Amino acid sequence: MTTAVEPGPDSRPVVLTVDDDPIILTAVIAALKDEYTVRPFPSGEAALKFLESNHVDIILLDHNMPEMTGIDVLRRLQSDPEHKEIPVIFLTGSENSEDEVTALKSGAADYLLKPFRQHALLTRMRLQLELYRHRHQLEEMVQEQTVELRRVNKKLEQRDRITLDLLAQASDLRDHDTGAHIDRTTAYTRVLVMDLVENPKKGYDITLEHGQDIIDAVKLHDLGKLAMPDSVLLKKGRLSPEEFKIIKEHPIYGSEMIRRAIEKMEEDSLLSTALDITFGHHEKWDGTGYPGGLSGEDIPLSARISAIADVFDALTSDRPYKRAFTAEESLAIIYQDSGSHFDPYLVEVLRRHEKDFKAISLSTQDTIREYM
Numbered sequence: 015m016t017t018a019v020e021p022g023p024d025s026r027p028v029v030l031t032v033d034d035d036p037i038i039l040t041a042v043i044a045a046l047k048d049e050y051t052v053r054p055f056p057s058g059e060a061a062l063k064f065l066e067s068n069h070v071d072i073i074l075l076d077h078n079m080p081e082m083t084g085i086d087v088l089r090r091l092q093s094d095p096e097h098k099e100i101p102v103i104f105l106t107g108s109e110n111s112e113d114e115v116t117a118l119k120s121g122a123a124d125y126l127l128k129p130f131r132q133h134a135l136l137t138r139m140r141l142q143l144e145l146y147r148h149r150h151q152l153e154e155m156v157q158e159q160t161v162e163l164r165r166v167n168k169k170l171e172q173r174d175r176i177t178l179d180l181l182a183q184a185s186d187l188r189d190h191d192t193g194a195h196i197d198r199t200t201a202y203t204r205v206l207v208m209d210l211v212e213n214p215k216k217g218y219d220i221t222l223e224h225g226q227d228i229i230d231a232v233k234l235h236d237l238g239k240l241a242m243p244d245s246v247l248l249k250k251g252r253l254s255p256e257e258f259k260i261i262k263e264h265p266i267y268g269s270e271m272i273r274r275a276i277e278k279m280e281e282d283s284l285l286s287t288a289l290d291i292t293f294g295h296h297e298k299w300d301g302t303g304y305p306g307g308l309s310g311e312d313i314p315l316s317a318r319i320s321a322i323a324d325v326f327d328a329l330t331s332d333r334p335y336k337r338a339f340t341a342e343e344s345l346a347i348i349y350q351d352s353g354s355h356f357d358p359y360l361v362e363v364l365r366r367h368e369k370d371f372k373a374i375s376l377s378t379q380d381t382i383r384e385y386m
Contacts, residue, residue: 026051027071027143032061032087033105034079038128042074042105045132050139058082062090065097072143075122077106077113085120092121099149101142105130175230182233185240185268195327196233198374202323203232205370209363210319218315218359224283228316231288235295235320238268262304268292290314295321298355318357322348322364325355330375341372 029050031042039054046052053070055061059082061073073091077084084104091097101123106113114125123142126135182196207225210218220228239247242264246257253261269292276285294308294317301309329344339347345368352361364371 028053028069029072029074029139030055030061030064030070031074031105032056032058032079032084033074033076035076038076038105041130042135045130045135046139049136058084058087058090061087065091070100072139072146073100073102074105074139075102077104077108077117085116088117088120088122099146101146103138103142105135178230178233181237185234185237195331198327199235199320199323200229200233201374202326202371203319204229205367205374206319206322206360206363209366215359217311220315224287227284227287228291228319231284231291231316232320232323234268234272234288235291235324236264236268237271237288237292238264238266240271241267262296265293265296265305287316290316291320293317295324297321299357300354303355313357318360322356322360326364326371327375341368341375344375345371 027050029042029046030053031039031046032055033039033042034056036056039056043052043054053064053068055064058079075084075087084106088102091100091102098121102121103124103126104114104117104122105126105128107128108114109127117125123145124138126138207220207228210220211222211225242261246253246260249257269289272285272289272292276282276289279285291314293306294313297303297306297308297313297317298321299310299313299318301307326344326348329339329347330341332338345364348356348364349361352358
């Protein structure tokens with residue numbers, strides 16, 4: 015952004031005037047000396063050299079000059095972020111309308127013919143300086159409001175993230191002693207997502223923004239368990255076929271919760287991603303999963319990613335009905351189910367990150383957060 019207008023050493027605005035005619039320079043000095051500090055130069059090169067280390071508030075520029083024309087000087091000014099906002103008034107003897115159009119299109123603020131009238135020149139200069147100051151004040155106001163808006167948005171994002179985490183932990187605590195399952199599943203998901211972001215492949219190319227939505231939304235994959243009866247969810251031991259049928263409904267409950275939230279607001283990419291994950295994280299590549307019996311690429315990519323993360327954590331965790339498998343055993347099971355339960359390409363991605371998955375599975379909850 016342009017720096018504020020600063021007065022000259024005698025508290026008056028500084029005018030840089032450029033003209034190869036010394037008579038015109040003398041006339042400009044005489045016309046402006048009572049209100050401005052005037053810095054006269056006979057060439058564009060000398061004026062630009064002066065600007066390298068000096069401040070000016072407004073520039074008067076001749077059109078036709080040898081070696082470097084006024085348009086050449088203006089274009090140099092426009093290409094320099096430090097000087098492009100300084101108002102430039104062409105003060106020229108050229109009555110060619112095309113010259114005027116070229117000057118204004120190139121960034122000139124005004125165009126005044128010589129011989130000039132003192133009153134007209136002073137009026138034009140005051141107007142341009144006032145416009146410049148007003149524009150700068152507006153820019154400062156916009157910048158201040160932008161900073162404040164960013165602060166408010168950051169606070170809202172933090173609140174949304176905390177709310178999301180609390181809701182995820184609430185669903186996780188229904189059938190786990192801690193929220194570690196959510197943290198580990200999120201960490202595994204991040205590993206897979208970042209590989210896809212960094213190594214684009216047709217059908218699997220995702221933006222960093224969408225990738226972050228997947229990482230955040232996977233926390234809600236078991237949201238529907240909030241609707242499950244304790245007698246089924248907290249049962250010690252294997253579920254009966256009837257009980258398993260009830261548990262298989264949790265993706266439906268979870269996705270309906272999110273669908274109702276989406277209906278109450280404008281389109282939200284995070285909630286849309288969460289809807290795909292909550293409904294689809296138990297679907298299988300070969301179509302034998304639940305609740306929709308979806309198969310292959312009909313299963314949203316976000317759900318296929320979360321399926322690997324969720325299953326790997328389930329395999330490496332103790333359950334009332336089984337012991338925790340080692341990371342090596344769990345990886346072997348997933349590799350065996352590539353193309354049946356899991357997306358084959360995502361399994362390839364997992365193979366590239368075995369060390370990360372093993373490290374996360376063995377980490378404390380505090381260390382896991384380093385992957386999140």
